[in-house]
Amino acid sequence: MSQNRVFSMIGLAQKAGKVASGEFSTEKAVKEGRAGLVIVSIEASDNTKKKFLNMCAYYKVPLYFYGTKAELGLAIGREFRASLAVTDRGLAEAIKKQMPDENDGGRQYGENQGT
Numbered sequence: 001m002s003q004n005r006v007f008s009m010i011g012l013a014q015k016a017g018k019v020a021s022g023e024f025s026t027e028k029a030v031k032e033g034r035a036g037l038v039i040v041s042i043e044a045s046d047n048t049k050k051k052f053l054n055m056c057a058y059y060k061v062p063l064y065f066y067g068t069k070a071e072l073g074l075a076i077g078r079e080f081r082a083s084l085a086v087t088d089r090g091l092a093e094a095i096k097k098q099m100p101d102e103n104d105g106g107r108q109y110g111e112n113q114g115t
Contacts, residue, residue, distance in 0.1 A: 041081070
């Protein structure tokens, strides 16, 4: 159930114009300090995952590996998306609360990590 909540909240953020999607836009949002949360598809390449893992740890942005490329794309009304950033802090917090705790559901990096 919480999976649907996560995707519907991403959809709300998109409607509010608070989502940067695609690798370039997501990276730009993180580096400009606008990203409150980054979600990278579990299907993304290892290279992409590593890139965002390092970037989000450096900029202290919470990162989750969550959903398929199709699911992330569908949530924002596009085709496939391997990565997206939520640029509204309130929405980012609300989405984080819906993220499952188990490893496959989404992992948080950045904030409270000692990396």
